Amino acid sequence: MTTTSAPVTSDAVIFRSNAGLGVEPIHVAPPGRGQIRVDVRATGVCHSDLHIVNGDWPANKPLVLGHEAAGVVTDTGPEVDGLAVGDHVVLSWFAPCGRCLNCAAGRAWLCTGTKALENTLPDGSTAYTDAEGHGLWPYLGLGTFTKSVIVPETAAIAVPQELPFEVGALLGCSVTTGVGAVVNTARVPLGSSAVVIGCGGVGLSIIMGLKLIGANPIIAVDLSADKLAKAASLGATSTLRGDQVDVTSYLQEHFGGVDFAFEAIGRVSTIESMPSMLAAGGTAVLVGMTAAGSRASIDPFDLADQGKSILGCNYGSSVAKIDIPKLANLYLAGRLPLDGLIGRIRPLDEAAAALEDLRQGKGLRSILIPS
Ligand SMILES: NC(=O)c1ccc[n+]([C@@H]2O[C@H](COP(=O)([O-])OP(=O)(O)OC[C@H]3O[C@@H](n4cnc5c(N)ncnc54)[C@H](O)[C@@H]3O)[C@@H](O)[C@H]2O)c1
Ligand SMILES: [Zn+2]
Ligand SMILES: [Zn+2]
Structure with missing residues (x-):
């Protein structure tokens, strides 16, 4: 009509x-x-x-x-x-x-x-x-x-x-992007280890997505104690203050690197450090958006030698007509x-x-x- x-x-x-x-x-x-x-x-x-x-x-x-x-x-x-x-x-x-x-x-x-x-x-x-x-x-x-x-x-x-x-x-936006980054863009397998850097609306949604599909451990990084407390309540198994801990060394020391690293800030220096947070075969997922024209440098030998990947993630690789009703139903079913x-x-x-x-x-x- x-x-x-x-x-x-x-x-x-x-x-x-x-x-x-x-x-x-x-x-x-x-x-x-x-x-x-x-x-x-x-x-x-x-x-x-x-x-x-x-x-x-x-x-x-x-x-x-x-x-x-x-x-x-x-x-x-x-x-x-x-x-x-x-x-x-x-x-x-x-x-x-x-x-x-x-x-x-x-x-x-x-x-x-x-x-x-x-x-x-x-x-x-x-x-x-x-x-x-x-x-x-x-x-x-x-x-x-x-x-x-x-x-x-x-x-x-x-x-x-x-x-x-x-x-x-x-x-x-934030939930479809964050959960989609996990289930669509990266297709994180059950039991994978993951770090999420930046726990705003998008990063917390990534953490929820990781919990939903059974990632473990899930390490959350932010500068705010409140955001980290929220990250823990939504599924992070450990939390790190990015300004107090050398995140890369911590992840390598405690986990031998992680399978997946998600950036949800849009900060060039964080993006540059992501490949070194990964275990061999690991994947860095760029969800945060930098200012237009920004440039980041990578170590191509490490990427090739260690079989690491970098994925770009726009809108959680989501088809809104399909993914938004699914996410709404997961919420209504008490799963998100x-x-x-x-x-x-x-x-x-x-x-x-x-x-x-x-x-x-x-x-x-x-x-x-x-x-
Ligand atoms: N890829 C996409 O399709 C898509 C969709 C939506 C948003 N985004 C982008 O994702 C990013 C995050 O969006 P948001 O709405 O969640 O933002 P936000 O401001 O709510 O979250 C950013 C978080 O990063 C934390 N942070 C800032 N500097 C930090 C540092 N040095 N170390 C650790 N943590 C730090 C902040 O405390 C904050 O919690 C933005 O760049 C936004 O434009 C991308
Ligand atoms: Zn948005
Ligand atoms: Zn089209």
């Missing part, structure tokens, strides 16, 4: 320049062909939002921030046939085109036709304008730091109504304790404070509730 509606006004967190963030009312157009309007009920604050604010990645501006969200479908545009008003959805920041060779091969996370990474809707447009009528771009094709979003149907994944919105929001990832729940106008906490590594994942 197609529903029609007038444009609505909605407060949004806008990144206009490196000078900072503002909350402004924006106009949101009705859904176009293949698009839906979603009432955002919860949206997480991910380090990828902070990368934009920090100027680490080039992006078209002004930008409505936010890309990790869950909500309820309130309008459907023409030619929307898989979703209806009232459906609960998780938004995926990797809306695949469905036509490119990677989509055809079932690798939607490598879609070459998506416009999401260019921060536009699939037709190159935006549904958002400011009070002067100037366009505002949707971060990763979503721009979820606002109450009312227009997204392509392909970016919205229906989930059970009993899934809490805060948990659904985390399924939009995702409530443990949720930190402060704050109103939308505290986005800048939430990003500052993230910058300082304070607290668990903040969730913003637009009103």
Whole structure:
């Protein structure tokens, strides 16, 4: 069924320049062909939002921030046939085109036709304008730091109504990325040893994924005692303060190196040290994203001689339509304790404070509730 509606006004967190963030009312157009309007009920604050604010990645501006969200479908545009008003959805920041060779091969996370990474809707447009009528771009094709979003149907994944919105929001990015890094990207075998460096929303999700598939031991590394305590409660078998212990020496001394090392910070010097944390035949998985243009150096002889691998991980090598409902069902079955990832729940106008906490590594994942 197609529903029609007038444009609505909605407060949004806008990144206009490196000078900072503002909350402004924006106009949101009705859904176009293949698009839906979603009432955002919860949206997480991910380090990828902070990368934009920090100027680490080039992006078209002004930008409505936010890309990790869950909500309820309130309008459907023409030619929307898989979703209806009232459906609960998780938004995926990797809306695949469905036509490119990677989509055809079932690798939607490598879609070459998506416009999401260019921060536009699939037709190159935006549904958002400011009070002067100037366009505002949707971060990763979503721009979820606002109450009312227009997204392509392909970016919205229906989930059970009993899934809490805060948990659904985390399924939009950190959980799908982190658990996917373990089960899809690295396909970690039962009983493998693993280290996870960086225990934010993504790193803690990696730890949950490792516990789920029976990795052992699971060593968590962070600079924050609180994050490490949380990591232990979610499945880490030991924890290390990265600023107090030489992690590489510790892992070599106690375990002879580990089978898998996951980086979930996006820090070049950590990435450079990962191959030396591995046992022969081990795999380093790059999940954290560095600033654009960063370079890291490796020891190619060690990699070849010891049969080590380095894997890149985008969105946990996940196909949102398949993986997000699976993860939601694992949560509902009590197999993934995702409530443990949720930190402060704050109103939308505290986005800048939430990003500052993230910058300082304070607290668990903040969730913003637009009103
Ligand atoms: N590959 C993907 O598809 C994908 C998806 C989402 C996020 N990311 C990236 O993953 C990274 C992590 O995202 P997040 O939202 O979990 O961030 P976060 O800020 O919540 O977590 C980073 C963690 O690293 C810790 N840390 C910082 N410096 C450290 C050091 N020197 N040693 C040990 N720990 C240290 C911090 O205390 C924090 O707990 C970011 O770079 C983000 O852009 C990648
Ligand atoms: Zn994210
Ligand atoms: Zn594609």
